[in-house]
Amino acid sequence: MIGVDSVSRLNHVRNMPTTRDYLLRHLDAIELQGYNKVADNTFVNIVPMTTGRLVEELPWNEQKSGEPFDPYNFIWKNFSSSGYFTLYAEDDPRLGIFNYIKRGFRVPPADHYYRPFALALEGDNSVWTSDHHCVGDRFETDMILNYTKDLMKLYHRVPYFGFNFLSRLTHDSISNTASADTPYSNMFRDIDNQGLLNNTVLIFFSDHGMRFGEIRETYIGKLEERLPMMFLVFPKWFYKKYPQITQNLKINRNRLTTPFDIYETLKDILYFTGDVKGDVDVEQRGISLFEEIPVSRSCDHAGILPHWCTCMSQQELSNNDQFYNMSVNYLITYINQQFVLNNVTDMCWPLKLGRTKSVHVIQNNDKLLKYKQSLNDVINRTVSFNAKRVLSTYIFQVAVSLMPGSGEFEASVRYDETTGNFTMAGDISRINKYGHDSDCVHGSLLHKLCFCK
Numbered sequence: 001m002i003g004v005d006s007v008s009r010l011n012h013v014r015n016m017p018t019t020r021d022y023l024l025r026h027l028d029a030i031e032l033q034g035y036n037k038v039a040d041n042t043f044v045n046i047v048p049m050t051t052g053r054l055v056e057e058l059p060w061n062e063q064k065s066g067e068p069f070d071p072y073n074f075i076w077k078n079f080s081s082s083g084y085f086t087l088y089a090e091d092d093p094r095l096g097i098f099n100y101i102k103r104g105f106r107v108p109p110a111d112h113y114y115r116p117f118a119l120a121l122e123g124d125n126s127v128w129t130s131d132h133h134c135v136g137d138r139f140e141t142d143m144i145l146n147y148t149k150d151l152m153k154l155y156h157r158v159p160y161f162g163f164n165f166l167s168r169l170t171h172d173s174i175s176n177t178a179s180a181d182t183p184y185s186n187m188f189r190d191i192d193n194q195g196l197l198n199n200t201v202l203i204f205f206s207d208h209g210m211r212f213g214e215i216r217e218t219y220i221g222k223l224e225e226r227l228p229m230m231f232l233v234f235p236k237w238f239y240k241k242y243p244q245i246t247q248n249l250k251i252n253r254n255r256l257t258t259p260f261d262i263y264e265t266l267k268d269i270l271y272f273t274g275d276v277k278g279d280v281d282v283e284q285r286g287i288s289l290f291e292e293i294p295v296s297r298s299c300d301h302a303g304i305l306p307h308w309c310t311c312m313s314q315q316e317l318s319n320n321d322q323f324y325n326m327s328v329n330y331l332i333t334y335i336n337q338q339f340v341l342n343n344v345t346d347m348c349w350p351l352k353l354g355r356t357k358s359v360h361v362i363q364n365n366d367k368l369l370k371y372k373q374s375l376n377d378v379i380n381r382t383v384s385f386n387a388k389r390v391l392s393t394y395i396f397q398v399a400v401s402l403m404p405g406s407g408e409f410e411a412s413v414r415y416d417e418t419t420g421n422f423t424m425a426g427d428i429s430r431i432n433k434y435g436h437d438s439d440c441v442h443g444s445l446l447h448k449l450c451f452c453k
Protein backbone atom coordinates (compact mmCIF):
# COMPACT_ATOMS: atom_id res chain seq x y z
CA MET A 1 0.00 0.00 0.00
CA ILE A 2 1.51 3.28 -1.09
CA GLY A 3 -0.39 6.35 0.05
CA VAL A 4 0.19 9.97 -0.89
CA ASP A 5 -1.42 12.63 1.28
CA SER A 6 -4.05 15.04 -0.05
CA VAL A 7 -4.21 13.97 -3.71
CA SER A 8 -7.68 14.03 -5.21
CA ARG A 9 -8.37 11.82 -8.20
CA LEU A 10 -8.59 14.91 -10.39
CA ASN A 11 -5.36 16.39 -9.06
CA HIS A 12 -3.73 13.07 -9.84
CA VAL A 13 -5.13 13.34 -13.38
CA ARG A 14 -3.75 16.88 -13.73
CA ASN A 15 -0.38 16.43 -12.10
CA MET A 16 0.70 12.79 -12.36
CA PRO A 17 0.24 11.96 -16.07
CA THR A 18 3.21 9.58 -16.33
CA THR A 19 2.27 7.64 -13.21
CA ARG A 20 -1.33 7.50 -14.35
CA ASP A 21 -0.38 6.24 -17.77
CA TYR A 22 1.80 3.53 -16.27
CA LEU A 23 -0.88 2.41 -13.82
CA LEU A 24 -3.70 2.25 -16.35
CA ARG A 25 -1.94 1.17 -19.57
CA HIS A 26 0.88 -1.05 -18.32
CA LEU A 27 -0.40 -2.37 -15.02
CA ASP A 28 -4.14 -2.58 -15.86
CA ALA A 29 -4.92 -0.82 -12.56
CA ILE A 30 -8.47 -0.65 -11.28
CA GLU A 31 -9.16 3.04 -10.66
CA LEU A 32 -12.07 3.75 -8.30
CA GLN A 33 -13.79 6.83 -9.69
CA GLY A 34 -16.44 6.99 -6.97
CA TYR A 35 -14.06 6.63 -4.03
CA ASN A 36 -15.39 8.96 -1.32
CA LYS A 37 -13.69 9.77 1.97
CA VAL A 38 -15.69 9.07 5.15
CA ALA A 39 -14.26 11.69 7.51
CA ASP A 40 -12.19 14.87 7.55
CA ASN A 41 -8.43 14.35 7.75
CA THR A 42 -5.71 11.71 7.33
CA PHE A 43 -6.07 9.98 10.69
CA VAL A 44 -9.84 9.60 10.60
CA ASN A 45 -9.80 8.15 7.04
CA ILE A 46 -6.78 5.85 7.46
CA VAL A 47 -8.25 4.27 10.61
CA PRO A 48 -11.37 3.03 8.72
CA MET A 49 -9.13 1.77 5.91
CA THR A 50 -6.87 -0.19 8.26
CA THR A 51 -9.28 -1.26 11.02
CA GLY A 52 -12.75 -1.22 9.41
CA ARG A 53 -13.92 1.16 12.12
CA LEU A 54 -14.43 4.85 12.60
CA VAL A 55 -11.97 6.39 15.05
CA GLU A 56 -14.66 6.69 17.74
CA GLU A 57 -15.49 3.01 17.28
CA LEU A 58 -11.90 1.85 17.94
CA PRO A 59 -12.77 3.23 20.49
CA TRP A 60 -10.52 6.27 20.56
CA ASN A 61 -11.01 9.92 21.40
CA GLU A 62 -8.83 12.94 22.18
CA GLN A 63 -8.70 12.00 25.88
CA LYS A 64 -6.61 9.03 24.80
CA SER A 65 -4.12 11.16 22.88
CA GLY A 66 -1.50 10.34 25.51
CA GLU A 67 -1.95 6.59 25.09
CA PRO A 68 -0.20 4.54 22.41
CA PHE A 69 -2.05 2.82 19.57
CA ASP A 70 -0.50 -0.61 20.19
CA PRO A 71 -3.66 -2.33 21.51
CA TYR A 72 -5.81 -1.69 18.41
CA ASN A 73 -6.30 -4.28 15.75
CA PHE A 74 -4.80 -2.78 12.61
CA ILE A 75 -4.84 -4.90 9.48
CA TRP A 76 -1.03 -5.20 9.50
CA LYS A 77 -1.39 -7.22 12.71
CA ASN A 78 -3.60 -9.71 10.84
CA PHE A 79 -0.97 -9.96 8.11
CA SER A 80 1.80 -10.33 10.67
CA SER A 81 0.04 -13.07 12.61
CA SER A 82 -0.57 -14.91 9.32
CA GLY A 83 3.18 -15.05 8.79
CA TYR A 84 3.72 -11.98 6.61
CA PHE A 85 6.78 -9.78 7.03
CA THR A 86 5.60 -6.22 7.57
CA LEU A 87 6.76 -2.71 6.78
CA TYR A 88 5.45 0.65 7.96
CA ALA A 89 6.89 3.87 6.58
CA GLU A 90 5.94 7.53 6.75
CA ASP A 91 8.09 10.43 5.68
CA ASP A 92 7.55 13.48 7.92
CA PRO A 93 7.74 12.19 11.52
CA ARG A 94 5.95 15.28 12.87
CA LEU A 95 2.91 14.59 10.67
CA GLY A 96 2.80 10.84 11.33
CA ILE A 97 -0.77 9.54 11.15
CA PHE A 98 -0.59 8.16 14.69
CA ASN A 99 1.94 10.65 16.01
CA TYR A 100 0.55 14.09 15.15
CA ILE A 101 -0.82 15.31 18.54
CA LYS A 102 -1.00 11.62 19.45
CA ARG A 103 1.13 9.07 21.20
CA GLY A 104 2.13 6.83 18.28
CA PHE A 105 3.25 3.25 18.93
CA ARG A 106 5.30 2.02 21.89
CA VAL A 107 6.35 -1.15 20.10
CA PRO A 108 7.19 -0.79 16.39
CA PRO A 109 3.99 -1.66 14.48
CA ALA A 110 5.94 -3.57 11.81
CA ASP A 111 9.09 -5.63 11.33
CA HIS A 112 10.55 -2.78 9.29
CA TYR A 113 9.70 0.63 10.73
CA TYR A 114 11.04 3.75 9.03
CA ARG A 115 10.27 6.16 11.88
CA PRO A 116 13.52 5.94 13.88
CA PHE A 117 15.46 6.81 10.72
CA ALA A 118 13.01 9.61 9.85
CA LEU A 119 13.38 11.08 13.36
CA ALA A 120 17.17 10.93 13.17
CA LEU A 121 17.10 12.72 9.80
CA GLU A 122 14.64 15.32 11.06
CA GLY A 123 16.93 16.07 13.99
CA ASP A 124 19.79 17.11 11.73
CA ASN A 125 18.99 20.26 9.75
CA SER A 126 22.34 20.25 8.01
CA VAL A 127 21.45 17.26 5.80
CA TRP A 128 18.34 18.86 4.27
CA THR A 129 18.02 21.17 1.32
CA SER A 130 16.27 24.48 2.07
CA ASP A 131 12.86 23.28 0.79
CA HIS A 132 13.20 20.22 3.04
CA HIS A 133 12.45 17.81 0.20
CA CYS A 134 15.96 16.44 -0.33
CA VAL A 135 18.58 14.87 1.91
CA GLY A 136 21.81 15.79 0.16
CA ASP A 137 21.14 14.86 -3.45
CA ARG A 138 18.42 12.33 -2.59
CA PHE A 139 14.73 13.16 -2.92
CA GLU A 140 12.95 12.18 0.32
CA THR A 141 10.09 10.54 -1.63
CA ASP A 142 12.64 8.36 -3.46
CA MET A 143 14.24 7.35 -0.17
CA ILE A 144 10.97 5.97 1.19
CA LEU A 145 10.05 4.30 -2.09
CA ASN A 146 13.51 2.70 -2.27
CA TYR A 147 13.07 1.41 1.27
CA THR A 148 9.86 -0.29 0.14
CA LYS A 149 11.43 -1.51 -3.09
CA ASP A 150 14.23 -3.11 -1.07
CA LEU A 151 11.63 -4.90 1.05
CA MET A 152 9.84 -6.12 -2.05
CA LYS A 153 13.08 -7.55 -3.44
CA LEU A 154 14.12 -9.08 -0.13
CA TYR A 155 10.78 -10.81 0.49
CA HIS A 156 9.91 -11.53 -3.11
CA ARG A 157 9.45 -15.23 -2.43
CA VAL A 158 7.66 -14.99 0.92
CA PRO A 159 4.52 -13.10 2.01
CA TYR A 160 4.95 -9.47 3.02
CA PHE A 161 2.72 -6.48 3.70
CA GLY A 162 3.87 -2.88 3.46
CA PHE A 163 2.04 0.28 4.43
CA ASN A 164 3.58 3.55 3.23
CA PHE A 165 2.19 7.02 3.65
CA LEU A 166 3.97 10.08 2.27
CA SER A 167 2.78 13.51 3.35
CA ARG A 168 5.48 16.12 3.14
CA LEU A 169 5.56 16.77 -0.58
CA THR A 170 1.84 16.98 -1.29
CA HIS A 171 0.17 17.96 1.98
CA ASP A 172 0.36 21.75 1.68
CA SER A 173 0.66 22.35 -2.04
CA ILE A 174 -1.66 21.20 -4.78
CA SER A 175 0.96 21.79 -7.47
CA ASN A 176 3.77 19.91 -5.68
CA THR A 177 1.95 16.74 -6.72
CA ALA A 178 3.59 17.29 -10.11
CA SER A 179 7.00 16.72 -8.47
CA ALA A 180 5.73 13.36 -7.27
CA ASP A 181 4.97 12.13 -10.80
CA THR A 182 8.51 11.03 -11.65
CA PRO A 183 9.38 9.18 -8.41
CA TYR A 184 6.14 7.18 -8.36
CA SER A 185 6.17 6.35 -12.07
CA ASN A 186 9.82 5.28 -11.77
CA MET A 187 8.98 3.14 -8.75
CA PHE A 188 6.10 1.39 -10.50
CA ARG A 189 8.12 0.82 -13.69
CA ASP A 190 11.05 -0.56 -11.68
CA ILE A 191 9.05 -3.03 -9.59
CA ASP A 192 7.10 -4.09 -12.69
CA ASN A 193 10.27 -4.64 -14.75
CA GLN A 194 11.82 -6.66 -11.93
CA GLY A 195 8.77 -8.93 -11.82
CA LEU A 196 7.92 -7.84 -8.28
CA LEU A 197 4.25 -7.34 -9.11
CA ASN A 198 3.75 -10.91 -10.35
CA ASN A 199 2.69 -12.08 -6.89
CA THR A 200 1.77 -8.80 -5.25
CA VAL A 201 -1.27 -6.55 -4.98
CA LEU A 202 -0.35 -2.87 -5.18
CA ILE A 203 -2.70 -0.25 -3.74
CA PHE A 204 -1.80 3.33 -4.68
CA PHE A 205 -4.06 5.78 -2.88
CA SER A 206 -4.71 9.01 -1.10
CA ASP A 207 -6.72 9.82 2.00
CA HIS A 208 -8.60 12.93 0.78
CA GLY A 209 -8.02 15.85 -1.59
CA MET A 210 -6.55 19.25 -0.78
CA ARG A 211 -7.98 20.49 2.52
CA PHE A 212 -6.43 23.96 2.54
CA GLY A 213 -6.36 27.10 0.44
CA GLU A 214 -8.53 28.82 -2.07
CA ILE A 215 -9.50 25.73 -4.05
CA ARG A 216 -11.68 24.65 -1.14
CA GLU A 217 -13.86 27.71 -1.64
CA THR A 218 -14.82 26.43 -5.09
CA TYR A 219 -17.33 23.80 -6.10
CA ILE A 220 -14.71 21.61 -7.76
CA GLY A 221 -12.50 22.03 -4.69
CA LYS A 222 -15.29 20.73 -2.47
CA LEU A 223 -15.69 17.66 -4.69
CA GLU A 224 -11.94 17.09 -4.88
CA GLU A 225 -11.51 17.31 -1.10
CA ARG A 226 -13.92 14.37 -0.82
CA LEU A 227 -12.74 12.23 -3.75
CA PRO A 228 -9.16 10.97 -3.30
CA MET A 229 -7.36 8.84 -5.87
CA MET A 230 -7.53 5.08 -5.37
CA PHE A 231 -5.88 2.46 -7.60
CA LEU A 232 -5.63 -1.29 -7.11
CA VAL A 233 -3.22 -3.31 -9.20
CA PHE A 234 -3.42 -7.09 -9.36
CA PRO A 235 -1.03 -9.39 -11.23
CA LYS A 236 -2.13 -9.82 -14.87
CA TRP A 237 -2.66 -13.56 -14.35
CA PHE A 238 -5.06 -12.81 -11.48
CA TYR A 239 -7.47 -11.02 -13.83
CA LYS A 240 -7.51 -14.09 -16.10
CA LYS A 241 -7.74 -16.67 -13.35
CA TYR A 242 -10.57 -14.94 -11.45
CA PRO A 243 -12.93 -13.52 -14.10
CA GLN A 244 -15.85 -13.04 -11.69
CA ILE A 245 -13.75 -11.02 -9.23
CA THR A 246 -12.29 -9.06 -12.14
CA GLN A 247 -15.72 -8.27 -13.50
CA ASN A 248 -16.82 -7.02 -10.08
CA LEU A 249 -13.69 -4.91 -9.70
CA LYS A 250 -14.41 -3.33 -13.07
CA ILE A 251 -18.04 -2.63 -12.18
CA ASN A 252 -16.97 -1.15 -8.86
CA ARG A 253 -14.78 1.43 -10.62
CA ASN A 254 -17.97 3.42 -11.12
CA ARG A 255 -19.76 2.63 -7.88
CA LEU A 256 -19.72 4.50 -4.58
CA THR A 257 -16.74 3.15 -2.59
CA THR A 258 -14.98 4.09 0.66
CA PRO A 259 -12.01 3.27 2.92
CA PHE A 260 -14.26 0.72 4.69
CA ASP A 261 -14.39 -1.24 1.41
CA ILE A 262 -10.59 -1.19 1.16
CA TYR A 263 -10.43 -2.76 4.63
CA GLU A 264 -12.84 -5.53 3.59
CA THR A 265 -10.81 -6.06 0.41
CA LEU A 266 -7.56 -6.33 2.39
CA LYS A 267 -9.17 -9.05 4.51
CA ASP A 268 -10.31 -10.86 1.37
CA ILE A 269 -6.77 -10.65 0.00
CA LEU A 270 -5.29 -11.98 3.24
CA TYR A 271 -7.82 -14.79 3.64
CA PHE A 272 -8.18 -15.35 -0.11
CA THR A 273 -10.48 -18.13 -1.29
CA GLY A 274 -11.16 -17.03 -4.86
CA ASP A 275 -14.91 -17.23 -4.21
CA VAL A 276 -17.44 -14.49 -4.71
CA LYS A 277 -20.30 -14.66 -2.22
CA GLY A 278 -22.65 -12.74 -4.47
CA ASP A 279 -25.38 -11.85 -1.99
CA VAL A 280 -24.25 -8.45 -0.82
CA ASP A 281 -26.37 -6.57 1.70
CA VAL A 282 -26.58 -2.94 0.60
CA GLU A 283 -26.90 -1.93 4.27
CA GLN A 284 -23.46 -3.37 5.01
CA ARG A 285 -21.13 -0.42 5.62
CA GLY A 286 -17.97 -1.96 4.20
CA ILE A 287 -18.11 -4.27 1.17
CA SER A 288 -15.14 -6.08 -0.34
CA LEU A 289 -14.36 -4.88 -3.85
CA PHE A 290 -14.31 -8.55 -4.91
CA GLU A 291 -18.11 -8.39 -4.58
CA GLU A 292 -20.30 -6.22 -6.79
CA ILE A 293 -21.12 -3.03 -4.86
CA PRO A 294 -24.89 -2.50 -5.29
CA VAL A 295 -25.77 0.32 -7.65
CA SER A 296 -28.43 1.37 -5.12
CA ARG A 297 -25.82 2.07 -2.44
CA SER A 298 -26.21 5.51 -0.87
CA CYS A 299 -23.90 7.59 1.30
CA ASP A 300 -26.08 6.62 4.23
CA HIS A 301 -25.49 2.90 3.54
CA ALA A 302 -21.76 3.48 3.14
CA GLY A 303 -21.35 5.48 6.37
CA ILE A 304 -20.70 8.83 4.67
CA LEU A 305 -22.21 11.87 6.40
CA PRO A 306 -24.10 14.30 4.13
CA HIS A 307 -21.43 17.02 4.21
CA TRP A 308 -18.87 14.52 2.86
CA CYS A 309 -21.25 12.92 0.37
CA THR A 310 -20.54 13.71 -3.28
CA CYS A 311 -23.48 11.71 -4.62
CA MET A 312 -25.98 13.92 -6.39
CA SER A 313 -29.69 13.69 -5.84
CA GLN A 314 -32.44 14.13 -8.35
CA GLN A 315 -35.78 15.86 -7.97
CA GLU A 316 -38.50 17.09 -10.28
CA LEU A 317 -38.68 20.85 -10.87
CA SER A 318 -42.00 22.64 -10.65
CA ASN A 319 -42.96 24.60 -13.76
CA ASN A 320 -42.64 27.92 -11.95
CA ASP A 321 -38.95 27.37 -11.19
CA GLN A 322 -36.77 29.81 -13.15
CA PHE A 323 -34.69 26.94 -14.53
CA TYR A 324 -37.71 25.07 -15.85
CA ASN A 325 -38.13 27.19 -18.97
CA MET A 326 -34.45 28.19 -19.20
CA SER A 327 -33.26 24.61 -19.55
CA VAL A 328 -36.05 23.71 -22.03
CA ASN A 329 -35.30 26.80 -24.14
CA TYR A 330 -31.58 26.01 -24.15
CA LEU A 331 -32.25 22.51 -25.47
CA ILE A 332 -34.56 23.76 -28.25
CA THR A 333 -32.08 26.45 -29.28
CA TYR A 334 -29.31 23.87 -29.33
CA ILE A 335 -31.32 21.53 -31.55
CA ASN A 336 -32.18 24.28 -34.04
CA GLN A 337 -28.50 25.32 -34.10
CA GLN A 338 -27.65 21.86 -35.39
CA PHE A 339 -29.78 22.51 -38.48
CA VAL A 340 -27.89 25.76 -39.13
CA LEU A 341 -24.48 24.18 -38.52
CA ASN A 342 -25.26 21.30 -40.88
CA ASN A 343 -26.76 23.52 -43.61
CA VAL A 344 -30.13 21.76 -43.56
CA THR A 345 -32.43 24.69 -42.67
CA ASP A 346 -33.96 24.46 -46.16
CA MET A 347 -34.90 20.83 -45.48
CA CYS A 348 -35.81 20.68 -41.76
CA TRP A 349 -38.54 22.70 -40.05
CA PRO A 350 -37.38 24.87 -37.17
CA LEU A 351 -38.63 23.13 -34.02
CA LYS A 352 -40.73 24.78 -31.35
CA LEU A 353 -41.96 23.60 -27.98
CA GLY A 354 -45.05 21.42 -28.13
CA ARG A 355 -45.11 20.34 -24.52
CA THR A 356 -42.65 20.05 -21.64
CA LYS A 357 -43.11 16.61 -20.10
CA SER A 358 -40.73 17.05 -17.17
CA VAL A 359 -37.59 18.75 -15.93
CA HIS A 360 -35.52 17.12 -13.21
CA VAL A 361 -32.62 18.81 -11.45
CA ILE A 362 -29.59 16.77 -10.36
CA GLN A 363 -27.41 18.48 -7.79
CA ASN A 364 -25.15 18.03 -4.79
CA ASN A 365 -26.67 18.30 -1.35
CA ASP A 366 -26.85 21.59 0.56
CA LYS A 367 -24.54 20.44 3.37
CA LEU A 368 -21.71 19.78 0.93
CA LEU A 369 -22.26 23.09 -0.85
CA LYS A 370 -22.38 25.06 2.42
CA TYR A 371 -19.64 23.14 4.26
CA LYS A 372 -17.12 25.40 6.01
CA GLN A 373 -14.99 23.31 8.35
CA SER A 374 -14.86 20.42 10.77
CA LEU A 375 -13.16 20.81 14.16
CA ASN A 376 -11.97 17.95 16.42
CA ASP A 377 -12.03 14.28 15.47
CA VAL A 378 -14.27 12.87 18.21
CA ILE A 379 -14.85 14.94 21.35
CA ASN A 380 -16.69 18.19 20.54
CA ARG A 381 -16.56 17.47 16.85
CA THR A 382 -18.28 20.44 15.26
CA VAL A 383 -19.06 20.86 11.62
CA SER A 384 -19.81 24.42 10.57
CA PHE A 385 -21.58 25.65 7.49
CA ASN A 386 -21.68 28.89 5.51
CA ALA A 387 -25.00 30.68 5.10
CA LYS A 388 -24.71 30.49 1.32
CA ARG A 389 -24.09 27.58 -1.02
CA VAL A 390 -20.92 27.75 -3.07
CA LEU A 391 -21.65 28.47 -6.75
CA SER A 392 -21.97 25.06 -8.36
CA THR A 393 -23.07 23.15 -11.43
CA TYR A 394 -26.50 21.66 -11.95
CA ILE A 395 -27.66 19.08 -14.42
CA PHE A 396 -31.20 19.42 -15.76
CA GLN A 397 -32.81 16.39 -17.35
CA VAL A 398 -35.29 17.73 -19.82
CA ALA A 399 -38.07 15.74 -21.54
CA VAL A 400 -39.99 17.57 -24.26
CA SER A 401 -42.19 17.05 -27.26
CA LEU A 402 -41.39 19.41 -30.17
CA MET A 403 -43.47 20.66 -33.09
CA PRO A 404 -43.94 20.13 -35.91
CA GLY A 405 -43.58 16.36 -36.02
CA SER A 406 -44.26 15.63 -32.31
CA GLY A 407 -40.72 14.36 -31.82
CA GLU A 408 -40.08 13.37 -28.22
CA PHE A 409 -36.66 14.20 -26.86
CA GLU A 410 -34.76 13.69 -23.64
CA ALA A 411 -31.46 15.37 -22.87
CA SER A 412 -29.33 16.55 -19.99
CA VAL A 413 -28.17 20.13 -19.98
CA ARG A 414 -25.61 21.52 -17.58
CA TYR A 415 -25.84 24.92 -15.94
CA ASP A 416 -22.74 26.53 -14.45
CA GLU A 417 -23.65 29.14 -11.83
CA THR A 418 -20.24 30.79 -11.99
CA THR A 419 -20.62 31.68 -15.68
CA GLY A 420 -24.40 31.61 -16.03
CA ASN A 421 -23.97 29.40 -19.11
CA PHE A 422 -25.74 26.26 -20.24
CA THR A 423 -23.96 23.47 -22.12
CA MET A 424 -25.11 20.04 -23.24
CA ALA A 425 -24.25 17.19 -20.85
CA GLY A 426 -24.18 14.22 -23.20
CA ASP A 427 -26.25 13.15 -26.17
CA ILE A 428 -29.84 13.94 -27.05
CA SER A 429 -32.13 10.92 -26.96
CA ARG A 430 -35.04 10.60 -29.39
CA ILE A 431 -37.54 8.44 -27.54
CA ASN A 432 -40.35 7.98 -30.07
CA LYS A 433 -40.13 6.51 -33.55
CA TYR A 434 -39.27 8.93 -36.35
CA GLY A 435 -40.00 6.58 -39.26
CA HIS A 436 -39.57 8.40 -42.58
CA ASP A 437 -39.88 11.90 -41.01
CA SER A 438 -36.18 12.58 -41.45
CA ASP A 439 -35.41 10.80 -44.76
CA CYS A 440 -34.29 14.10 -46.34
CA VAL A 441 -31.12 14.25 -44.19
CA HIS A 442 -28.14 12.00 -43.45
CA GLY A 443 -26.28 11.15 -40.27
CA SER A 444 -27.52 9.73 -36.99
CA LEU A 445 -27.78 13.08 -35.16
CA LEU A 446 -29.88 14.77 -37.87
CA HIS A 447 -32.00 11.65 -38.29
CA LYS A 448 -33.00 11.96 -34.64
CA LEU A 449 -33.72 15.70 -34.82
CA CYS A 450 -35.02 16.69 -38.25
CA PHE A 451 -38.65 16.84 -39.34
CA CYS A 452 -38.39 17.20 -43.10
CA LYS A 453 -40.24 20.01 -44.84
Ligand SMILES: [Zn+2]
Nearest residue numbers: 005006042207
Ligand atom coordinates in the same frame (compact mmCIF):
# COMPACT_ATOMS: atom_id res chain seq x y z
ZN1 LIG B 1 -4.22 13.69 4.82
